[in-house]
Amino acid sequence: MAPPLLTALAALTLAPLVLATPATLLPCGAASYLPTEYVCYNNRTLCPIINSLPLSHCPPSGGCYAPQQFSCDAATGELRTLPEAAGDRPFVLTAWGTRSAYRGKEVNACGGYLAIGANARVCTGCPKGREGVDCGEYGGRTVFRGDGRMVSCRCPWGQYWYIHPSDGVLKYTDVLVPPATTWVDERPERQWTGRGTTAYENGFLVADGAPHYFKACLRTHLGGGVGTGRAWRLYATSNWVALDADCEPVKLVATMVDAKMGAYEYH
Structure with a gap:
């Protein structure tokens, strides 16, 4: 399996390319985005929505990640794989x-x-x-x-x-x-x-x-x-x-x- 950070960044490439009219776009800092395709964090970082699940933002690293697979260390920005559920859970x-x-x-x-x-x-x-x-x-x-x-x-x-x-x-x-x-x-x-x-x-x-x-x-x-x-x-x-x-x-x-x-x- 690829390292967590590479896996998280690779997810960005899965977002579909959508052509939109200006009326459908919202501002995120200097950029514009479709709210059905992206989430804007801190008015400067865009993370895609993949299969109706929005990626989260890890502020220290500036990257996007899937919270259903990773957690973000708020101090270091390190992405850690979620613990596996025990067999009897x-x-x-x-x-x-x-x-x-x-x-x-x-x-x-x-x-x-x-x-x-x-x-x-x-x-x-x-x-x-x-x-x-x-x-x-x-x-x-x-x-x-x-x-x-x-x-x-x-x-x-x-x-x-x-x-x-x-x-x-x-x-x-x-x-x-x-x-x-x-x-x-x-x-x-x-x-x-x-x-x-x-x-x-x-x-x-x-x-x-x-x-x-x-x-x-x-x-x-x-x-x-x-x-x-x-x-x-x-x-x-x-x-x-x-x-x-x-x-x-x-x-x-x-x-x-x-x-x-x-x-x-x-x-």
Whole structure:
């Protein structure tokens, strides 16, 4: 991985070139800028907005950086990578991109896939007859852990999320109650959980080989007709070349949540 400062400065090149009329521009010192594309700090420094996430300004160094990946030392201007979330820390994922259909919305689990958008359903069921289970605690949200568990599922052998190695799609396992050997011999996805991803505390979810971006691809729900009930399914970007034109780059941000007693299964 490139040094933090180089990574932060490289992000400046990702801002799109936009031609604007004078009426749309605002002053920032001697410069002018589009408020939809940049943020002005101290009336002199412009930092771009990338995938609807504005870069912050580190005053001592004068550079811009992604606060979802770095922190700025106010005394020295040094950029430090955010700490990685411990494997047992629960978090929810929020998608950020240019499209309002999924921007700022949490990642949901339904039908074996992780997806975003208005039609991305949360398919949960409350396990009955299990002592100490309160299905109302998490409010039906999709909650993850860095080690690959779906944290809100208190199920025999658990429930797990993973990146499928064949096409990079983000999926999760069924709820099963098999012998341990069945997971190893017949359920290879159990072995893929927690691999190839890193979640920073209140920062980006990172996939190996693609430190910033995932891809959101518009897909029809299982059993639905073309053009109906479509949601944005998520893929790791290393497999971008195999995907079609109905895909857009998104960033996923992990927000830490409190560990609770609530539990339910995802279907």
